[in-house]
Amino acid sequence: KKLESQARMVDQEAKRCQELQSLVGKTREEREKEMKEMNAKQKKQAKAMKEMQDKIVSLEKASRASSKGAVVVSPTKDKEVEKLQTELKSLRGKSQDDAAKIKMLEKELKVVGAGKGGSGSAEDKKLLKKQEKDLKELAKIVEYTKRNLEKKEAALGTAEGEVKELKKEFKKADDERKVLKIENEKLAVAAKEGLDYIDKAKELTKQVAQLESEKKSLAENYNSERVLRKKYYNMVEDMKGKIRVFCRSRPISKSEKERGNFSVLASPDEYSIVVDTPRGVKEFQFDSIFMPEHGQEQVYEDTSRLIQSAVDGYNVCIFAYGQTGSGKTYTMVGELSMDSPIRGVAPRAMKQLFDVMQENSSKFSFSVSCYMLELYNDQLIDLFTESKREPAKLDIKKDKKGMVFVQGSVIKEAKSTQELFNLFESGSRNRHVASTKMNAESSRSHLVFAVIVESTNLSNGQVVKGKLSLVDLAGSERAAKTGATAEQLREAQSINKSLSALGDVISALSSEQSFIPYRNNKLTMLMQDSLGGNAKTLMFVNISPADYNCDETVISLTYASRVKLITNDAQKNADNKEIARLKATIAKLKKGESLEEEED
Numbered sequence: 001k002k003l004e005s006q007a008r009m010v011d012q013e014a015k016r017c018q019e020l021q022s023l024v025g026k027t028r029e030e031r032e033k034e035m036k037e038m039n040a041k042q043k044k045q046a047k048a049m050k051e052m053q054d055k056i057v058s059l060e061k062a063s064r065a066s067s068k069g070a071v072v073v074s075p076t077k078d079k080e081v082e083k084l085q086t087e088l089k090s091l092r093g094k095s096q097d098d099a100a101k102i103k104m105l106e107k108e109l110k111v112v113g114a115g116k117g118g119s120g121s122a123e124d125k126k127l128l129k130k131q132e133k134d135l136k137e138l139a140k141i142v143e144y145t146k147r148n149l150e151k152k153e154a155a156l157g158t159a160e161g162e163v164k165e166l167k168k169e170f171k172k173a174d175d176e177r178k179v180l181k182i183e184n185e186k187l188a189v190a191a192k193e194g195l196d197y198i199d200k201a202k203e204l205t206k207q208v209a210q211l212e213s214e215k216k217s218l219a220e221n222y223n224s225e226r227v228l229r230k231k232y233y234n235m236v237e238d239m240k241g242k243i244r245v246f247c248r249s250r251p252i253s254k255s256e257k258e259r260g261n262f263s264v265l266a267s268p269d270e271y272s273i274v275v276d277t278p279r280g281v282k283e284f285q286f287d288s289i290f291m292p293e294h295g296q297e298q299v300y301e302d303t304s305r306l307i308q309s310a311v312d313g314y315n316v317c318i319f320a321y322g323q324t325g326s327g328k329t330y331t332m333v334g335e336l337s338m339d340s341p342i343r344g345v346a347p348r349a350m351k352q353l354f355d356v357m358q359e360n361s362s363k364f365s366f367s368v369s370c371y372m373l374e375l376y377n378d379q380l381i382d383l384f385t386e387s388k389r390e391p392a393k394l395d396i397k398k399d400k401k402g403m404v405f406v407q408g409s410v411i412k413e414a415k416s417t418q419e420l421f422n423l424f425e426s427g428s429r430n431r432h433v434a435s436t437k438m439n440a441e442s443s444r445s446h447l448v449f450a451v452i453v454e455s456t457n458l459s460n461g462q463v464v465k466g467k468l469s470l471v472d473l474a475g476s477e478r479a480a481k482t483g484a485t486a487e488q489l490r491e492a493q494s495i496n497k498s499l500s501a502l503g504d505v506i507s508a509l510s511s512e513q514s515f516i517p518y519r520n521n522k523l524t525m526l527m528q529d530s531l532g533g534n535a536k537t538l539m540f541v542n543i544s545p546a547d548y549n550c551d552e553t554v555i556s557l558t559y560a561s562r563v564k565l566i567t568n569d570a571q572k573n574a575d576n577k578e579i580a581r582l583k584a585t586i587a588k589l590k591k592g593e594s595l596e597e598e599e600d
Contacts, residue, residue, distance in 0.1 A: 250327035251292035263545040313464030317530035322542030323552040324475030372427035376445035383427035384410035447472040498523040510565035
């Protein structure tokens with residue numbers, strides 16, 4: 001029974017062993033099938049992973065490009081990101097399922113191997129080893145895929161953060177775009193209005209230009225009429241016998257520039273001069289204004305008409321007045337040369353005098369004589385007297401027609417321009433001059449150069465006598481400015497005293513007083529026929545432009561304005577032929593000459 005029992009047990013064990021072998025074979029087939037499916041699935045998974053990797057790389061490139069400056073994020077990219085996130089989640093789930101299945105498969109293969117023990121064939125063992133090897137490789141692939149997925153998830157997280165930032169920037173840019181759109185619309189409206197305004201502005205500019213042109217034309221016409229009005233007014237005043245006054249300003253000197261002085265003068269037109277004083281602007285009107293840019297020739301141009309009057313038999317006086325160092329001697333004398341371009345009024349007048357006589361030589365016969373005096377320290381000095389001879393007594397007299405002459409003065413004749421100029425030049429060398437802080441060659445006396453022109457009409461024998469007086473007055477001085485010495489102070493006192501007397505005469509004449517104090521000073525006696533007498537008179541008022549001489553300039557201009565109010569009674573000094581013959585006879589008798597010699 002035991003044997004039968006053991007046999008049955010062996011048979012049962014054999015049967016069970018066969019069933020186990022059959023089950024192992026069946027299980028092996030199933031597992032092999034599953035392994036094939038797993039391999040195929042793994043390949044598909046690897047392919048999907050590669051595609052996913054390519055997509056993620058593409059997304060990273062797009063993310064980097066956006067971080068470099070691309071602000072706009074397209075809606076398509078958002079969809080790709082969302083789709084990628086979904087695929088990653090799905091792939092992550094499948095990967096986890098596959099890993100679980102692989103673990104189960106490995107367990108089952110181990111169970112099958114353990115169930116077989118060592119009873120399997122060598123081929124089965126080899127196959128099992130291969131399957132185990134494949135499973136290990138598959139596990140490695142799964143592990144690599146898992147790590148790669150983790151990296152891609154991290155990259156995706158970074159990309160998602162960048163996408164969020166890009167969305168923020170996109171939203172900000174979109175808001176800015178909306179604001180810019182609104183501003184652009186406003187600018188479009190403004191631009192349209194601007195174009196309308198430009199058209200209006202062009203029209204207005206055209207109108208303004210037209211108005212400016214009209215304004216300029218009106219201003220020019222006004223100035224032209226103003227100048228003409230003053231010119232005609234001066235002509236009328238000149239015909240009435242008014243003294244003509246020319247104002248001349250010298251340039252700023254080198255020493256004044258070094259001290260930082262500046263000009264306070266301006267001339268809006270040829271008849272007006274403006275002084276900018278500390279107490280306000282003062283304006284003066286004269287017959288002509290000459291600023292530093294005007295040369296000697298321009299200054300003499302308006303003076304030349306008086307020379308014809310002297311030849312025609314009128315008493316003509318040209319004198320210069322002003323502060324010391326203001327350019328009086330430069331105006332009256334200039335450079336002592338007949339050919340110099342900067343020669344003054346006197347040399348030019350001498351040349352014109354003889355030119356006029358030459359033009360009229362066919363109708364008239366002429367004789368020219370002259371005397372030259374200076375008033376120095378209240379004493380009359382004859383500059384033609386020879387130094388060795390004792391000076392003669394000089395008396396200031398007036399003839400019956402009111403012409404002033406100096407009795408006892410040396411009278412010299414001149415036959416030509418050069419002879420007359422030589423006489424003037426020799427007398428000028430004898431004049432008193434000195435150097436002061438205001439002027440290197442300051443005149444210390446009043447100079448009077450009188451040229452007497454006697455003309456006889458060849459057709460009717462009428463004789464006319466004209467006198468041209470050229471007077472260079474010494475300048476008024478302030479001792480504090482000139483730095484004068486003791487002797488120069490005495491000279492300055494004498495100069496200021498005589499100029500003060502001249503001012504009194506001018507004040508009396510301008511206010512039409514009945515008594516004129518000519519006899520208060522020898523200077524006023526010498527100029528009696530020139531101020532309020534029968535002369536045609538021209539006064540130059542010379543002024544300094546410097547600010548530190550402003551007070552003296554205003555005083556000189558005020559002085560000259562008074563002179564302009566004086567009216568002279570200019571008359572021609574003419575005698576008929578018989579009177580002229582009798583005068584000549586009387587003159588010869590006074591000299592002790594015989595009348596018989598005249599008849600012979």
